[in-house]
Amino acid sequence: MPLVTTDNMLKKAQEGHWAVGAFNAENMEMVQAIIEAAETLKAPVMIQTTPGTLKYGSLALYYANVAAIARGVKTEVAIHLDHGDTFDLASRALHEGYTSIMIDGSALPLAENIALTASVVKFCKPNSIPVEGELGKVGGKEDDTKSSLSGYTDPAEAEEFVARTNVSSLAVGVGTAHGVYAVTPVLNVDLISTLRGIIQVPLVLHGASGLEDDVVRECIKRGIAKVNFATELRIAYTRAVQAYLEGNPKTIDPKKYGAPARDAVRNLVMERMKVCLCDGKAV
Ligand code: 13P
Numbered sequence: 001m002p003l004v005t006t007d008n009m010l011k012k013a014q015e016g017h018w019a020v021g022a023f024n025a026e027n028m029e030m031v032q033a034i035i036e037a038a039e040t041l042k043a044p045v046m047i048q049t050t051p052g053t054l055k056y057g058s059l060a061l062y063y064a065n066v067a068a069i070a071r072g073v074k075t076e077v078a079i080h081l082d083h084g085d086t087f088d089l090a091s092r093a094l095h096e097g098y099t100s101i102m103i104d105g106s107a108l109p110l111a112e113n114i115a116l117t118a119s120v121v122k123f124c125k126p127n128s129i130p131v132e133g134e135l136g137k138v139g140g141k142e143d144d145t146k147s148s149l150s151g152y153t154d155p156a157e158a159e160e161f162v163a164r165t166n167v168s169s170l171a172v173g174v175g176t177a178h179g180v181y182a183v184t185p186v187l188n189v190d191l192i193s194t195l196r197g198i199i200q201v202p203l204v205l206h207g208a209s210g211l212e213d214d215v216v217r218e219c220i221k222r223g224i225a226k227v228n229f230a231t232e233l234r235i236a237y238t239r240a241v242q243a244y245l246e247g248n249p250k251t252i253d254p255k256k257y258g259a260p261a262r263d264a265v266r267n268l269v270m271e272r273m274k275v276c277l278c279d280g281k282a283v
């Protein structure tokens with residue numbers, strides 16, 4: 001079916017105490033894998049691309065891929081700009097047809113983050129495209145594999161941020177980081193409960209690759225309504241390609257190693273969807 005926006009699925013997740021799985025895709029095979037997993041499990045899904053991914057392929061290319069594959073399935077599929085870093089990129093994503101936009105001003109001082117985020121929300125409003133903002137810092141770098149220290153979201157600032165920007169959802173810093181964890185992260189799950197108590201819009205957890213299933217479940221129980229996975233998919237894809245080529249070093253056809261890589265990503269996404277409790281939740 002046609003791509004959908006994310007207001008409805010996130011609202012339902014928030015009310016139903018489950019979370020929408022949001023998965024980063026780098027190429028066509030990963031888009032196929034994520035949508036196949038969603039269709040098999042009847043799960044609503046968000047497919048996301050970062051600015052780094054959009055340097056590898058264009059907004060038009062990823063949009064066309066996701067829209068074409070989604071057209072052949074019944075489940076709800078949204079395409080989301082992940083960690084949009086400028087007003088310009090956010091506005092181009094909107095014009096391209098992206099059905100959900102993140103503007104990440106979390107590295108800016110609060111007033112500048114509010115101003116940037118509010119401007120994107122205002123721009124997206126006439127098209128009813130939801131905007132995710134970020135306050136507090138998810139450590140690491142979303143296009144890297146290394147993790148670094150995180151910053152925690154201040155509840156009073158979060159309340160002010162949501163009121164002044166009118167964001168549709170809020171990514172929060174609770175101790176997670178992007179990339180591969182060098183040490184087991186210590187999450188402040190009480191902070192999620194506190195934020196849930198004062199923030200009306202759905203809360204988003206970034207940096208979920210490498211978290212234990214129980215930790216992800218606890219975050220959802222405390223009020224997270226969207227969980228982002230990127231690094232784990234890249235690892236699954238690449239390891240499957242490596243394994244295939246080690247066993248078949250003479251292979252020259254990308255389809256030969258693309259197929260097992262796609263299967264590996266699909267299986268991983270299905271596991272993560274079950275942890276998010278989003279299976280069976282498509283309308
Ligand atoms: P990971 O690096 O933990 O997969 O983070 C995913 C993410 O937050 C994408 O925005």
Ligand code: ZN
Pocket residue numbers: 083138142178206207228
């Ligand atoms: Zn992220």
